[in-house]
Amino acid sequence: MTAPTEKPAPNRREFLALSGATAGAASLGMAAWGQNFVEVDVDAITNTDFATDVLVIGGGMAGLFAAVKAHDAGASTMIVSKGRLGSSGLTPFGKGFFVFDTDVETDTIDDFVDTVSRSALGTSNPAYTRQMAEHSMARAADLREWGYFDQTLSNRPFMKPIEDRDIPLLERVHVTHLIKEDGKIAGAAGFRNDAEETVTIRAKSVILCTGAGGFKPNGFPLGDLTHDGTIMAYEIGAKVTGKEWNDGHMTRSDNPAACYDGWGDMFERVPSTNGVEVHHDLGVDLNYTAYMTGNPVAGGPGAQPSDGDTIEVEGGPQTPEEFQRDFGAPGGDGEGGGPSSGEGGAPGAPPPGFEPSANVGGASAGMAIHKSEGLVPFDDRCASNIAGLYAAGDALGSHMSGGIYTQVGSSLTGSAVQGAIAGEAAAEYAETADTPVIQDVRISEIVDEILAPLRLDAGYGPAWVTQTLQGIMIPNFVLYIKKASMMTAALAYVEELRDHHVPMLRAANMHELRLAHETRNMILSAEMKMRASLMRTESRGSHYRLDYPDMDDVNWRAWINIYQGTDGSMQLEKQPFDTWPT
Amino acid sequence: MKFSAQTYAILSALAVFVGLPLLFYALGDAPRRTLLKEGISLITLLAFTMMLGQFFLARSNETLLSLFKPLQIQKVHKVIAYSAITIIFVHPVLIVLPRYFEGGIKPWDAFVTLITDFGNPGIVLGLIAWVVMVVLGVTVFFRRKLIPHFKLKYRGWRYFHGGLAVAFTVLALWHSIALGRHTDLAMSVFFIILAILGFAMLAHMYWGVRSPKPKPVSKGATS
Amino acid sequence: MTIKSINGCIGCQECVKSCPCDVIRMEHGKAVIAYPADCQICHLCRMYCPVDAIEMSPEKSIPVIVPWG
Numbered sequence: 001m002t003a004p005t006e007k008p009a010p011n012r013r014e015f016l017a018l019s020g021a022t023a024g025a026a027s028l029g030m031a032a033w034g035q036n037f038v039e040v041d042v043d044a045i046t047n048t049d050f051a052t053d054v055l056v057i058g059g060g061m062a063g064l065f066a067a068v069k070a071h072d073a074g075a076s077t078m079i080v081s082k083g084r085l086g087s088s089g090l091t092p093f094g095k096g097f098f099v100f101d102t103d104v105e106t107d108t109i110d111d112f113v114d115t116v117s118r119s120a121l122g123t124s125n126p127a128y129t130r131q132m133a134e135h136s137m138a139r140a141a142d143l144r145e146w147g148y149f150d151q152t153l154s155n156r157p158f159m160k161p162i163e164d165r166d167i168p169l170l171e172r173v174h175v176t177h178l179i180k181e182d183g184k185i186a187g188a189a190g191f192r193n194d195a196e197e198t199v200t201i202r203a204k205s206v207i208l209c210t211g212a213g214g215f216k217p218n219g220f221p222l223g224d225l226t227h228d229g230t231i232m233a234y235e236i237g238a239k240v241t242g243k244e245w246n247d248g249h250m251t252r253s254d255n256p257a258a259c260y261d262g263w264g265d266m267f268e269r270v271p272s273t274n275g276v277e278v279h280h281d282l283g284v285d286l287n288y289t290a291y292m293t294g295n296p297v298a299g300g301p302g303a304q305p306s307d308g309d310t311i312e313v314e315g316g317p318q319t320p321e322e323f324q325r326d327f328g329a330p331g332g333d334g335e336g337g338g339p340s341s342g343e344g345g346a347p348g349a350p351p352p353g354f355e356p357s358a359n360v361g362g363a364s365a366g367m368a369i370h371k372s373e374g375l376v377p378f379d380d381r382c383a384s385n386i387a388g389l390y391a392a393g394d395a396l397g398s399h400m401s402g403g404i405y406t407q408v409g410s411s412l413t414g415s416a417v418q419g420a421i422a423g424e425a426a427a428e429y430a431e432t433a434d435t436p437v438i439q440d441v442r443i444s445e446i447v448d449e450i451l452a453p454l455r456l457d458a459g460y461g462p463a464w465v466t467q468t469l470q471g472i473m474i475p476n477f478v479l480y481i482k483k484a485s486m487m488t489a490a491l492a493y494v495e496e497l498r499d500h501h502v503p504m505l506r507a508a509n510m511h512e513l514r515l516a517h518e519t520r521n522m523i524l525s526a527e528m529k530m531r532a533s534l535m536r537t538e539s540r541g542s543h544y545r546l547d548y549p550d551m552d553d554v555n556w557r558a559w560i561n562i563y564q565g566t567d568g569s570m571q572l573e574k575q576p577f578d579t580w581p582t
Numbered sequence: 583m584k585f586s587a588q589t590y591a592i593l594s595a596l597a598v599f600v601g602l603p604l605l606f607y608a609l610g611d612a613p614r615r616t617l618l619k620e621g622i623s624l625i626t627l628l629a630f631t632m633m634l635g636q637f638f639l640a641r642s643n644e645t646l647l648s649l650f651k652p653l654q655i656q657k658v659h660k661v662i663a664y665s666a667i668t669i670i671f672v673h674p675v676l677i678v679l680p681r682y683f684e685g686g687i688k689p690w691d692a693f694v695t696l697i698t699d700f701g702n703p704g705i706v707l708g709l710i711a712w713v714v715m716v717v718l719g720v721t722v723f724f725r726r727k728l729i730p731h732f733k734l735k736y737r738g739w740r741y742f743h744g745g746l747a748v749a750f751t752v753l754a755l756w757h758s759i760a761l762g763r764h765t766d767l768a769m770s771v772f773f774i775i776l777a778i779l780g781f782a783m784l785a786h787m788y789w790g791v792r793s794p795k796p797k798p799v800s801k802g803a804t805s
Numbered sequence: 806m807t808i809k810s811i812n813g814c815i816g817c818q819e820c821v822k823s824c825p826c827d828v829i830r831m832e833h834g835k836a837v838i839a840y841p842a843d844c845q846i847c848h849l850c851r852m853y854c855p856v857d858a859i860e861m862s863p864e865k866s867i868p869v870i871v872p873w874g
Contacts, residue, residue, distance in 0.1 A: 087823040087849055152685040153852060155823065171822065193827055216845075218869045223845035224825035256871050257807075258863035260848040267848055268685020287872065362872035463842060467870065476872035511827055511840055612812040613860040677856050686852030687819075695817050695855040702816040702834060763813025763858065 034458040036506040040196050042454045047447055051202040052078040052168070053430040054423070055188060057175050057229060058209030059083060059158075060091035061412050062393025065139065065419030066207045066426070068161045073427035080170040080188070080201060082210075082514075083224055085162065086154030089211040090394070093221045095269045096409030097149075097416075098276075099140045100133035105276055109133050112276055112407075119280045119323050120402020121540050122557055122577050123245075127380040128371070128400035129407075131421065132414045139416035140273055152270055173199050175228065176517045177446050178206060178389070179438055180236040185388035186436030188232075189446045193510055198447050202438060204430040205388040207422045208233060209415075212373055212394035214366030215470050215522050219251025221259050221267075222364055226518040227525040229395040230374055234524070238384045239581065240562045241397035242373030243525075243532035245404075246480060246542045248283015253359035262363070274409045280323035281405035284542050287361045287480035288316030317544045365474045366525065369542055370411035371400040371418075376561050376581055382422035385581070388433060390426050392418035399559065404541035453516040459506030462515035466522065469497060473526050482533050483546040491530040497523045527570060532560045535572050591649050598776075599635040603627050606769040618683070622676045627764055629669035630754065632662050634773065636747065637780025642787040667719045670712070670754075704760030711753035718746045744784050751777050807844030808851075809862040811836050820850035820859060842867045 054070040056063050059081030071077040082088060100109060107115075113129045143149060148157040162169055175190035179200075187202040210229025214222040234240050251262045260267050292313045319325075367373075374397040375384045382390045382398075393415035400414045401407060453459070472493040473479055478486050502520050507513040538552035539545050558574040561581065565571040575581050585593065607627060614620060639659040641647060646655060669676075678692040687695075699705045721728060725739060732738030755777055759770045808828060811820075814835045821829045821836055829850060830839040836858075838844075844866070851859040 083825045083827075084822040087853070088825045092825075092849055093847070151688050153687055153823075153849075155853070156688075156691060172827075218865065218871060221825070221845055221847040223843065223847075224827075251871075255846075255863035255865070257865035257869045258846040260846055260861070261863045265685065268852065270685075290872075360871045365872070463867075467868070470870040474870050474872055480872060511830075511843075514827060515843070611810075613810060615857070619857065680857065687855060692855035695819060696815060699815055699817045704834075705815055761813060761815050763856075 034460065034506070036454075036456050036458055037508050038454055039509045040454065042451055045191075045196045045198060045451060045454075047198045047200060047443070049200050049202070049443075050078065050168075050170075051435075052076050053204050054078070054426045055080065055201050055203035055206045056209055056423070057081075057188060057206065058089065058211060058393075058395065059085040059087075059169075059171065060089040060209060060211060060393065061094075061415035062211075062395070062419035062422075063207075063209035064158050064161070065142075065416050066209050066390075066392055066423040067167050068142075068165065069420040069423030070207070070427040070430075071165050071167050071423075073424045075205075075427035075430045077423075077427075078168045078170070078201065078203070079162070080173050080175055080190070080199070082172070082174045082193075082228070084155060084171050085169060086156075086158035088224055090221065090225065091412070091415070092154055093263075093267055094409075094412045095266055095271045096412065097136075097140055097143070097271055097273045098132075098407055098409035098413040099136045099273045101137060101275060107276065112278075115276075115278045116401065116406045119278050119320065119406045120399075120404050121320070121551065122402075122553075123372070123399060123404070123541055123559070124402030124406065125377075125399040126578070128377070128398040128414070128418070131380060132400055132410060132417045135417040135420065136413045139413065139420060143416070149271055149273070152268055170199065170201075174514045174517065175199075175210075176232065176450050178232045178236050179436075179442070179446065180386060181436055181438055181442075183387060184433070184436070185236075185386055186438050189443070189450065191450055191510065191513060193514060196510065198450055200438075200443055200446070202436055204433040204436060205390065205426040207382075207419075207426050208375065208389070208391040208395040209393050209419060209422075210391075210395045212367050212370070213522070213525060214247075214364055215473055215526065216466055216518075217362055217365035217367075217470070217474065218257035219259050219262050219360070219363030220249055220367070222367060225367075226521045227366075227373075228518070228521050229391065231521040231524050233375055233384065233386070233389060233391070234528075234562070234564060236386060236389075237564060238386050238389060239376035240374065240528060241376045241559050241575070242368050242399065242403065243528040243562060244536045244543045244560060245368035245372045246284055246544075247364040247367040247369055248281075248285075248287060248361070248480070248542060249363040250283065250286060250359065250361050251363035256360045256363070259363070271412075277408045278323070278406050279325070279408060280319045280541075282317050282319060282542060283361075283405075284480050284544050285317045285319070287476050288544065289313045290361060291476050291481040292316065315549060317539065317542075361476060361480065362474050365470070365479055366522065366529070369401060369403055369405060370394055371396065371398050371414050372403050373397050376559075376575070378581055380421075381425040382418055383425060388426075388429055390422040390429075392422035396422075397559075402541065403543060450517075451513070453505050453507035453513055456504065456506040459504035460501050462505050462507065462512060462519040465497060465501050465505060466515070466519050468501075469494070469519070469522055469526060472497075473529070479529075481544060481546050484534060487530050487534050491527065491534070494523060494526045494530060498527060528562050531570055531572055532562060535560055588649050591646065595635070595638070599631050600628065602772055603631045603769070606766070606772055607764050609768065610764050610766050612763050612766075616680065619680050622673075622679070623764060625669055626673045626676065627769075629666040629673070630758060630773070631776070632666040633670065633754070634751065634776040634780060636663055636666075637751075637776075637783060640784075642780075642783040663722070664719070667715060670715060671719075674708075674712075702761075704757055707753050708757035708761065711750055711757050714746060714750040714753060718743070718750055721746070741788070744788070748781060748784065751780070807841050807846050807862060807864065807866050808838050809860045811838065811858050812860065813856055813858040815856055815858075817855060819853040819855060823849045823853040825849065 053075040054077045056067045056079045067079045113126045116129045117124050146157040146160040172193040175188045177189040179187040185206045189200045191198045208229035211225045213225040213227030374395045375391040478490045505516040507516045537548045538556045557577045561573050678689040681689040729739045759765050816834045826843045828840045828844045
């Protein structure tokens with residue numbers, strides 16, 4: 001093994017790890033336990049510095065529009081993405097784009113906003129629901145012009161406006177840190193996947209279009225989404241919301257991890273638009289059925305689709321009568337007779353992954369409802385509580401749909417609409433903001449934090465820690481059918497990972513460095529999820545408590561915001577529905 | 583059953599130039615895809631072995647000349663060459679064609695990515711080989727007009743034609759080994775052996791003539 | 806084995822770029838499956854490949870954790 005490094009004084013934890021490793025090697029005559037066989041020369045890693053007015057982090061639907069509209073509003077704009085434009089996050093897989101076409105719809109936008117709010121049981125933010133509907137046609141028109149509705153894959157249509165405008169684009173750069181100076185956003189930092197290089201970007205304004213995330217679950221194309229934006233923002237003081245909601249997608253018991261196969265031909269479909277169709281798609285009701293009856297359940301998890309009769313289980317998450325649908329009836333779902341679209345545009349109801357014949361739950365474990373979790377919006381223009389920091393799409397807890405799936409295809413539309421609004425707001429802010437000054441010492445501090453897993457001589461492999469976290473969080477009786485005792489227990493595990501394992505996450509190369517940072521983000525996200533779920537002592541929408549099975553309108557017509565206390569601990573607060581935070 | 587020498591020659595040629603590539607294809611590791619895609623792979627593979635086969639369907643192949651009339655050989659040479667060139671001419675398009683029928687990248691985008699991948703030597707070699715092949719085809723087509731312009735007339739044309747063929751083969755072989763889905767070790771060795779044998783026969787014809795041995799084969803194969 | 810094999814790679818790097826999970830890397834001018842355990846079986850690499858070189862399998866290469874079996 002390599003000699004203990006040139007670091008002056010290993011702290012106690014490192015020291016223990018090192019001596020443990022040495023003892024292991026000596027007694028067993030083999031490679032030291034947990035040893036980090038670093039493949040890169042950490043000291044040779046260089047840093048590249050960029051500067052821009054508006055920095056867009058994320059290359060999905062929200063990031064695209066944020067960059068385009070910020071640029072068009074006159075700001076120098078740059079995109080940085082962990083993956084490739086249009087080929088990362090959930091954007092490549094959504095195929096339905098909701099449009100509120102006033103020529104087609106018989107109801108008004110007011111009616112639509114009310115319907116969503118009723119289905120969402122009050123959890124939706126009407127300002128964002130309305131905005132999404134109002135701007136949907138314009139965003140669809142932009143996308144149509146770029147060729148988005150002509151092909152399966154999004155990269156080329158997304159590149160069109162970016163190339164036309166010559167917007168600089170950094171791809172395969174994993175951003176790990178937001179930088180705040182004097183209470184205002186000052187930039188971001190991260191590293192390249194393909195080069196031994198860190199990257200710092202000074203920016204007057206930053207828009208997080210980083211999507212939501214999960215625990216790298218199986219059966220949903222969520223493997224690259226680990227709530228990175230939320231955690232970065234939380235750590236510089238942003239407020240986070242919506243963590244108690246649960247996305248309830250299921251997957252097949254046969255090869256549950258094969259999300260392409262589980263979604264039929266959907267990933268190969270060409271995106272299209274759809275009109276108003278408000279659902280109350282729970283998913284978590286099937287988790288309850290599995291919990292109460294074991295598995296396989298006839299007509300439910302683990303079973304082949306039977307002739308329409310699903311097992312009746314007392315209690316559990318309930319769909320409001322207005323929004324109940326009979327999934328058994330073939331093809332007779334929408335009033336108009338046209339094919340209704342599932343989430344993301346799959347024809348026919350229910351959306352893929354919500355049907356009784358989908359076999360295993362937890363496909364999207366760790367993800368809340370689209371647009372319900374993320375940064376707390378402080379106005380209707382995607383601003384956070386940190387000056388210059390905006391968020392859009394799934395990174396913004398706009399509660400556009402509320403804590404439940406409501407309007408079909410609204411996730412892509414919401415990302416497009418919010419991205420555009422955030423882009424304009426950020427450009428406006430940047431116009432009057434001063435160019436941020438970041439001290440060199442601060443930069444090198446951040447670079448050290450970024451590279452820390454590469455400098456460990458021994459530690460925990462991030463893949464193993466992730467699997468351990470999955471084992472703690474994904475069980476049905478922890479994440480979905482919640483009760484205080486189990487959540488308290490899970491929280492204790494998560495705290496152990498946070499306090500002991502996070503500092504010891506090791507990485508041997510740039511790929512593992514990415515995994516290490518992602519794992520850390522997932523652990524903090526798990527803590528948020530457990531704390532928010534414990535705090536909400538009621539059941540509402542996709543949040544179901546076995547020990548509080550009823551909706552409590554007296555105490556819980558409120559969202560839960562999470563923020564970091566002055567002592568670094570996680571703090572939670574209520575924010576009443578229909579109010580803006582102050 | 584007794585074969586005439588001619589039948590025997592034809593059967594063995596088929597065995598080598600059709601049978602063996604099919605065998606190596608069947609034994610290869612490349613996963614099977616749809617009928618259309620595998621069909622395209624197969625005709626491209628066979629087109630290439632047919633091109634290699636041209637070295638053996640020429641006046642350089644003394645055995646063949648002793649069995650068939652030069653005109654017969656020439657006709658077969660021509661038919662096979664034009665068909666093979668046609669397939670190889672369009673094979674970059676054939677590769678992306680199935681995308682038209684499925685989700686994923688659009689055929690035209692795939693084609694552009696494919697032929698502009700200049701960072702890859704295999705692609706660059708393929709592009710050059712393709713151009714050489716086009717020149718080969720065009721010059722053959724207009725050979726009657728071209729032959730008088732060569733200094734050595736017909737002999738000059740033969741050097742030119744053989745030279746282009748060798749250049750094409752080297753480039754295309756390299757290209758196919760570097761990039762081919764089915765050019766695993768067995769297929770590559772097979773191609774290389776065919777090419778070397780073909781080159782050797784050509785070399786023997788051009789430079790071996792000066793050997794004291796009298797050559798009885800100069801009687802036909804003019805064109 | 807998730808993303809299973811790459812046959813007939815032309816080295817264009819489309820798959821490397823389009824993989825959300827950084828599973829594929831370049832080696833000697835060809836794409837290789839470097840980190841199969843991180844593959845989410847989304848098929849984007851296969852769909853972006855201009856020469857259809859990528860073969861997928863629905864099987865994950867590491868144990869799969871689900872809420873109920």
